[in-house]
Amino acid sequence: MRTAYKCRAYPTPEQVGVLNRTFGCVRVVWNRTLAWRHARYRNERAKTGFIQANAHLTAMKATDELAWLNEVSSVPLQQAIRHQQMAFTNFFAGRARYPRYKSRTGRQSAEYTRSGFRYRDGRLLLAKMDAPLAFVWSWPEVDLASIDPTTVTVSRDPCGRWYVSFAVDAAAPDRLPPSGGVVAVDLGVKDFAVTSDGDKIPNPRHLARRERNLARYQRRQARKTRGSSNRRKAGAKVARAHRKVRAARTDFLHKTSTRLVRDHDVIVIEDLAVRNMVRNRTLAKAISDCGWGAFRRMLEYKAARHGRRLIVVDRWLPSSKTCSVCGHRLEQLSLGMRTWQCPSCGTRHDRDVNAAKNILAAGLAVTACGGDVRHSGTTRVRSPVKQEPRPAKVGIPRL
Numbered sequence: 327m328r329t330a331y332k333c334r335a336y337p338t339p340e341q342v343g344v345l346n347r348t349f350g351c352v353r354v355v356w357n358r359t360l361a362w363r364h365a366r367y368r369n370e371r372a373k374t375g376f377i378q379a380n381a382h383l384t385a386m387k388a389t390d391e392l393a394w395l396n397e398v399s400s401v402p403l404q405q406a407i408r409h410q411q412m413a414f415t416n417f418f419a420g421r422a423r424y425p426r427y428k429s430r431t432g433r434q435s436a437e438y439t440r441s442g443f444r445y446r447d448g449r450l451l452l453a454k455m456d457a458p459l460a461f462v463w464s465w466p467e468v469d470l471a472s473i474d475p476t477t478v479t480v481s482r483d484p485c486g487r488w489y490v491s492f493a494v495d496a497a498a499p500d501r502l503p504p505s506g507g508v509v510a511v512d513l514g515v516k517d518f519a520v521t522s523d524g525d526k527i528p529n530p531r532h533l534a535r536r537e538r539n540l541a542r543y544q545r546r547q548a549r550k551t552r553g554s555s556n557r558r559k560a561g562a563k564v565a566r567a568h569r570k571v572r573a574a575r576t577d578f579l580h581k582t583s584t585r586l587v588r589d590h591d592v593i594v595i596e597d598l599a600v601r602n603m604v605r606n607r608t609l610a611k612a613i614s615d616c617g618w619g620a621f622r623r624m625l626e627y628k629a630a631r632h633g634r635r636l637i638v639v640d641r642w643l644p645s646s647k648t649c650s651v652c653g654h655r656l657e658q659l660s661l662g663m664r665t666w667q668c669p670s671c672g673t674r675h676d677r678d679v680n681a682a683k684n685i686l687a688a689g690l691a692v693t694a695c696g697g698d699v700r701h702s703g704t705t706r707v708r709s710p711v712k713q714e715p716r717p718a719k720v721g722i723p724r725l
Contacts, residue, residue: 327498335461335488344454345480348398349434352406355383357427359410376411383407399453401442435481443478447471461490484565501633507590510686512678513598515612520678522686527582532574533615540567575617583624587634593625594689597641637689649673650683
């Protein structure tokens with residue numbers, strides 16, 4: 327199993343100079359190669375692979391204009407070409423957006439393979455450096471001298487903090503003992519998550535709590551002259567405010583996902599189209615502050631690591647407006663109606679708890695018989711095993 331350890335780094339002033347030059351060279355290689363790819367396809371309609379891009383890097387280093395690229399280690403430059411090729415592969419496969427240019431004001435990073443660093447007895451020595459790079463190890467249960475990193479990534483946040491990440495091939499952890507618990511999770515804005523057991527996890531609203539301070543720092547930065555040192559210092563304060571929000575959100579998501587994976591054998595969630603949901607200008611900021619996409623990714627890799635099962639049901643499941651007792655489905659249910667009473671059986675439902683129960687039933691139905699969890703054409707929920715196969719029709723399928 328491949329894992330990574332990210333630590334705080336504390337480079338010396340001489341090492342800061344070497345790393346800053348390396349970051350600048352990586353950024354120049356990335357941007358110029360990306361522009362060369364654009365021009366080559368526009369003029370020649372020719373596709374560019376890793377071999378052609380790597381040859382272009384060699385040609386750039388041979389010119390007098392970019393001869394200073396030879397002053398830093400060649401490993402991070404070659405890794406930048408490799409990462410760009412992977413970015414294009416992911417884009418054409420539909421897994422990521424189109425690669426963008428790198429900015430000097432954003433996060434800076436450089437990756438070293440084994441030919442660009444030496445790691446012995448917990449001491450890291452990078453290429454073009456005379457002294458080891460100091461860092462703080464935060465995992466006492468892992469012996470620092472026993473790890474064998476395959477790649478090392480040094481990065482600097484916009485607020486000025488330095489980090490070093492070690493990618494290692496570690497043994498898979500022991501699977502958690504069976505707990506016998508099965509739960510469904512309904513994600514929301516008012517409450518971050520509501521489980522099928524009736525537990526509600528409040529939404530901490532990390533961005534909303536620090537929004538006033540963040541706005542004040544941004545106003546101060548806007549008043550500074552562009553390109554001045556004061557504007558750069560004000561920008562660092564804005565970046566620090568964003569880092570605190572990001573760190574608090576990540577900590578909350580890790581604790582919540584770990585608790586769910588530890589206490590349940592099967593977890594059922596809904597397949598939310600977060601990218602489409604944030605197009606709602608009224609709820610975009612609140613949805614982005616929740617971090618639903620990161621929460622799902624955490625559940626996926628933690629469940630796979632510890633031997634749990636994660637089931638994702640269809641996003642078109644009418645979970646909120648379907649009675650979890652008798653199966654009656656309402657025609658309309660506004661977003662502001664938090665509780666409703668079933669006109670068929672008279673049961674009064676909490677909107678989110680009822681949705682979580684329906685998500686759990688749909689997930690268990692898919693596990694049992696592999697049926698579709700979407701229900702259309704009736705107000706009664708029908709079991710997938712009772713539905714007869716429909717004849718195939720030419721045209722666009724109706725959701």
